[in-house]
Amino acid sequence: MKEMTDEQLSLLKQFVLMCKANPGLLHQPQYAFYREYLERQTDETFEENQEEEKESDLPLPELDNSGVIEDKTCGEEYAMGDPEKEVSDEDMEKAQEHRQAAQMAFADGDYEKSVEEYTKAIEFNPGLAILHAKRASLLGNWAEAHLDLALSCKLDYDDQANEWLKEVEPNAKKLHDYQRAKERLADEKETRARQERVRRAQEENKRAAEENKQKYGEDSDDFDGDVPPGLFESFKNNPELAKIMEELKKDPSKIGQYLNDPNVLNLIGMMGGKGGGGFNPNAFNMPTGDTDDSTPFKQEPPKKAPEPDLD
Template structure:
C-alpha cells in the first residue's frame, strides 16, 4: 500500500520528531496541544515543565528564515549556457480547440465519415494548407472522438502554424486515449522544443523513438539532448545541494535543541541543590545558624568538613565542640555527608562524648608455668 503522505512532508515530520525528542516540554505549548493529546492517547507522558525559548530564539528564527529563503531561491537555470535560445517561440493563447464528446460512441457510419475527413486532412497537410488540415481533423474528431491518431495529426498541423500549446493539448488527449501512441509523444516533444522546454521535449522524443523509431524523431531528439542534459545535471546538482542544506539545517536544529535541553537540565539541577541546601540550613536551628557568624567557628567547621580527622585539633575548644555536637545532632551524626557540602563523610566519635571501655571476655587460659628443661 502506497504511503498517502509525500516524501517532503515525511521529512518535515521526521525533523519535528527529532526536535521533540530532545525538548519534549515543547509539547506543553498551546499550539502543539493536539500532538500532546495524541502522545498521551498512545500511553506516552509529556513532562510538566514549561518550554522556555532561549535568549537566541529571535536569532535562530532569523537564521531559519534565511535558510528557507535560500532553499527557495536556488541557482537559476539562466546561469546554464544553453544553445538554440534564439529559436524558442512564444506560446499561443488561442481559444481551446474542439475536443469532441468524451462519452460519445460513434456509429459505423460516423466512423467511416471520420476516416474520410482524416484523408482530406492529410491531403491538405501535404499541400501546406495547415488551417484546412486542422478543420478536417476537427470534423473527424467530432464524429469519432475515440481515435487517438486524429488528435496527434491535428497536433502536427498546429506545430506547422507555430501553435505549440494547442499541439500539446491534442497530444495529451491522444495519450489519454492511447498511452502508447508514438506520434503523440513525437509531436508533443516537438511542441515542447519550440517552447524551450528541453527536458520535457527530450523525454517525449526518447519515448517516441522507443515506441516507433523514425529518422525525423531521432534528429529532433539529437537537437534537444545537449540542452536537456545540461539542465538535468544542473537539477541533480541543485537537488544534492538542497539535500545537503536540509541535512545541515536539521543537524543544527538538533544540536541547538540538545544544548538548550542540557542548559535547562543544569539550571534545574542547580535549583534542586539550592532548595536542598536551604532545607538543610533551615533544619539546623537558629543557635547553630548564629554560630556560623563566628569566623573561628566557621573556619573550624570548614576544616573538619575537609578532613573529619581534624576534629581532634578542636577537642579542647568548647565553642567549636559544642557547635559540632549540635551540628551532629541536627544531621543525625553526618551519615554520608551534608547536603550541599560535598566531601563530608561520617564524623569520628567526639572526644567529649561519654565513652565506655569495652568489656573483653576473661581468658580461661591458666598462667604459664615455668618450664625446667633440666639442663643445669
C-alpha cells in the first residue's frame, strides 16, 4: 500500500479536527465508514484490556511465611561469595561457625541476624549450596531455596538439608504451579490473538472481494480459480484497460488489434497464470486450436514461389 502524501495527511488532520469540534459529524451517512472503523478499534481495545484484567486476576498462592523476614528491603542484594574461590580448611571451619550462629539466631526468632550469619558463612564457603538455600528460605525465595537444597542433598546428602527441603517444598510447589498457570494463560491469550488476526484478515479479504464485485460487476466471477493478484488494481488504475478486456471477452477475434499493447499482453499473462504464466483462452471463451473455430488463429507457412528449372 502506498504511503499517504503530505497533502493527503493534511486533509486527514483537518478532517479529524472537524470531528473533534463536531462529533455529530460522524453520524452523517457519508462518514459511516470512518465511524465503523473507530467503533471496531474501540471494541478491540476493550477486548484486549479485558484479557489483561483476566490475566492479572490470577490470585497469588497463599504461602506459609513463618520464619521469613517480612520487612526486608525490596530488591536488597546479599553477598553471593566468589564462586572461583579456593576454600581452605580454615575457611570451612569459619563457615561452619557462622552456620551454627545462624541456626541459633533462627531458633531465637532473630531472622535478620540469621541471614547475616548465613551471608558470612557463604563468603567463606560460597560453594556450599545448603547455605544459599537456607538464606533463600529466610528471605522468602522458596523456589531458589528448594533448588539449592535439592542439589545439596543430591551431591552430599545431609539429614539437616533434607529436613529443610521438606519445609520449603510446599511453598515451592505452590509457586511452581502458579507460574505454570500464568504461562498457560499467556499461551491461551496468544492463541486467541492469533485466531483473531486470522479472522480479521479473512473478513478484510471477504470485504475486498465484495467491493470488487460491486465495483466491477458480476464479470469478476468469470475467471478460473482465484482472481490474479493485481488484476482489479490494474482495472482501477486504467479504466480503459477494463473496457478492452470486456471487448475481447465479447469478441476474441479482435485480440489482434492489441497485440502491440504491452498493458493488454501483461494483463492476459496475469489471467493465464494467476500472476505469472501463459495466456488462458478460456477466460475469454476463445478457441484453443483444437476445433475448427481455431482457424483464424492458425498460421499457415508462407507459400514459396516455384523455383526455376535449371536443368
